[in-house]
Structure formats: structure tokens, C-alpha cells
Amino acid sequence: NTCTIGAGITVTDLLESKDFSGLFPDLAKHLKLVSSAMIRNVSTLAGNFVNASPIGDMTAFFLALNAQITLAKDHQKRIIFLKHFYKGYKDLDKGEGEIITEIIFNIPFGKFNFEKVSKRTHLDIASVNSAASIKIKNGIIQEAHISAGGIGPIPTYLSDTCNFLNNKELSPTTIIEANNILQKEISPISDVRGSVEYKRLLLRQLFFAHFIELYPETISLSNLILQS
């Protein structure tokens, strides 16, 4: 089963879609962290992807759904994973004149969460952001897709971390071990938004927050911190 949406829609279009809210119960809470109403009214999903800011919120959102995008030019079209669209800083797998027309992701995707830390809660781009979709069956992680922004030159799909999590028991130990892998696959730089150490700590906290938010019956901040 897949969900396909037009790449030219705005963040507000998503926010106002009953179908989308049905898929993402916390959609309003998550999307209200994206800039301001005025910017959400005009900024499109494809614009956010192609703008290729390493801290694009909608890019992090769809990376965590392991979304694919359709690129079209004249009568040709091709479909690639969004995670493969970014080759380097503002360097895209996009030919001259190619337009992103659609975004496609699998449903159901389990539980979804989006986290963002910025200097101001609203109307600010992130210091670090992260999103996660996690599917669990009988206490075992079936499928985890986790993204992060602000921790390297491109919006990042955390492949090594996701591979590690798949087929593991959901437990504080698994999450702490996964964070060790996560820390090896990111390369933040110090800038006006924070030092390397601060961004590493932020992403650890956001990574923990996904599990605390989605699986509070199994994971709590105190058991993660005590075991770290």
C-alpha cells in the first residue's frame, strides 16, 4: 500500500488535509514547528527538497518515511528514494529541467514522530531536527526509518542506525547502542547554531525523544540516562 501526494503542495495544504491528519495524528503539533503560517502558506514540499538546506524540516519529515520522489522531464520520468537525492552540499541527483512531481511512501508506516530544536520555538530554522517512523511487532523493531538535519552537509537518512535497529528488541539497551552508531554516522560542524558537541548531544536527545514519545510504556528518559 502506498500514499502518493503532489510535490507542489504547500505545508499548509498538508496541515489542512483530513486524509493526512488521519495518517499523522500529531501533524498539527509537528508542522506548526515549521517556520510561520505565512511561510507555510507558500513553501512547497518540492521547494523544501530542492532548496536542499541540511535543516529542511519537510525533507527530514519525508526522509523518515523512506519516501520516494518522481522526477519528470518532457515525457520521461524516474523514481528515486529521497535519501538518494542528496549527493553533497546542495548537490542533487537532478538533471537540468527535471521537476519533482510526486512523493510516494508506504502505508502503514507504524508510529511517526518529528522533533526540532531551534533558538526560538516558532519562526526559526532548526539547530538540529529529526524524524522517525518505527514499526514494532511483539516488542521487536520490524522497520525503523530515522532522519536528521543540522548534523552534516545534507539532510540525512541515518542508514547505519536504522539497519542496526531493525529486528532488535525495543529496549533501553538497544537505543543506547543505536545512539553509539548514530554518533559515528554524523559529522556536525560548529557554527552560529551551536558547537559540534552541542549538536551531537541535541541529536542524541531527539533520538531518545522519538522512543520516549512513541513507546512510553517501554522507554523512559530516566532508564535511558541511567544506562548511558
Ligand SMILES: Cc1cc2nc3c(=O)[nH]c(=O)nc-3n(C[C@H](O)[C@H](O)[C@H](O)COP(=O)(O)OP(=O)(O)OC[C@H]3O[C@@H](n4cnc5c(N)ncnc54)[C@H](O)[C@@H]3O)c2cc1C
Ligand atoms: C523566513 C523564512 C523562514 C523559514 N523557515 C523554515 C523552517 O523553519 N523550516 C524549513 O524547513 N524551512 C524554512 N524555510 C524555507 C521554506 O520553507 C522553503 O522551503 C524555501 O524557502 C523554499 O521555498 P519554496 O517552497 O517557495 O520554493 P522555491 O523558492 O519556489 O524553490 C526553491 C528551489 O526549488 C526549485 N523547485 C521548486 N519546486 C520544484 C519542483 N517541483 N521540482 C524541481 N524543482 C523545484 C526551484 O526552482 C528553486 O530552485 C524558511 C524560509 C523563509 C524565507
